[in-house]
Amino acid sequence: MSNTKIGLGLAALGRPDYINVRSNISTDKSVGTFKKNAFKVLDKSYELGIRDFDVAPSYGLGEEFLLEWNNTRHYKDVNLSTKFGYTYVANWEIGFEGKHEVKEHSLSKLNEQWEISKALLPKLKIYQIHSATLDSGVLNNIDVLSRLNELKQEHGLKIGITSSGTEQVKIIKEASKVNFNGEDLFDSYQATFNIFEQSCFAILQQLLSKDKTIIIKEALANGRVFTNSQFKNYNVIYNYLETLATKYKVGIDAIALRFVFDHLEPTLILSGASNTEHLKQNLNALNFKLLPEEITNLKGFAVLPKHYWLERSNLAWN
Ligand SMILES: NC(=O)c1ccc[n+]([C@@H]2O[C@H](COP(=O)([O-])OP(=O)(O)OC[C@H]3O[C@@H](n4cnc5c(N)ncnc54)[C@H](OP(=O)(O)O)[C@@H]3O)[C@@H](O)[C@H]2O)c1
DSSP states (O other): OOSOEEEEEOTTTSSSOOSOOOSOOOSOOOHHHHHHHHHHHHHHHHHTTOOEEEOOTTSTTHHHHHHHHHHHHOOSSOEEEEEESEEEOSTTOTTOOSOSEEEOOOHHHHHHHHHHHGGGTTTEEEEEETTOOSTTOGGGOHHHHHHHHHHHHHHOOEEEEEOOSTTHHHHHHHHHTOEETTEESEEEEEEEOOSSOOTTHHHHHHHHHTTOEEEEEOTTGGGTTSOOTTOGGGHHHHHHHHHHHHHHTSOHHHHHHHHHHHHHOOSEEEEOOSSHHHHHHHHGGGGOOOOHHHHHHHHTTOOOHHHHHHHHHTOOOO
């Protein structure tokens, strides 16, 4: 079996709306109910062996929940990661119209968000630029990069980027060139990789061979891997995934996650489960291995990044 671990991402746990394809949406979206659920999922994760937790200031109250959970549980062996660059602006308004999070990759935003996120130290191990892009100029912003390098030296953090969109490969390549005194600034890359979107495979493999930390997000394509009449374009894939799920006696989520384990073998794959049931089903991915010909078949299901990301941009917040 590979050394890849499953971590928990808090994107769906700290705010009432998120862009996932969801089957059962809780009608009670109060802060109290969300907090209770977040703690339940965090506790269950730890009990089931998860030690890596990923959050961001834009995940509503996600950072606050994770901080309180961490401070009250006192586990010695957890690793936390957070990000800077997006601000949550939906203010817990259910059905908020417009953008729920606003991007700003400036030095002042970095300093402002670091002032809050630093409370996660010393369990905070990875600090990331949230959705680095080429057009935001963040990978050339010497003030931001120098400040990140300062935080790296001062706190022994790994500095990372997260990437999304059709230009993931270019963004990752650009980030990998940033160095201070000959030492790479970025030690960690969080990217989208799944059955439909496999464009980062080669660059992530290369970075793994250089001992970089590779974290995979959206391994379930925001829920699009589950059979869904809205996405008839994936019918052939859905049929094949169901065949494998029946064969291995697991859910489609475990097959999709296992594909990432067996094909890429990243450092960490984030589960985005918003409840303990989905979490347990996701963790079934740890208990079997796909055959080489099954991996080959799944590799063949990749779609063009421009199609994948267009479809993702049309997903509704719910
Ligand atoms: N730019 C960035 O930095 C960025 C962007 C996206 C994500 N992330 C990180 O990656 C983490 C994971 O990504 P994600 O949550 O967006 O995507 P994901 O893992 O691809 O998708 C999660 C979706 O799958 C559903 N699901 C999971 N297990 C299921 C099951 N057994 N049965 C039915 N549905 C199931 C979830 O439903 P439920 O909600 O109902 O459980 C949710 O709709 C996030 O929490 C975050 O930490 C980072």
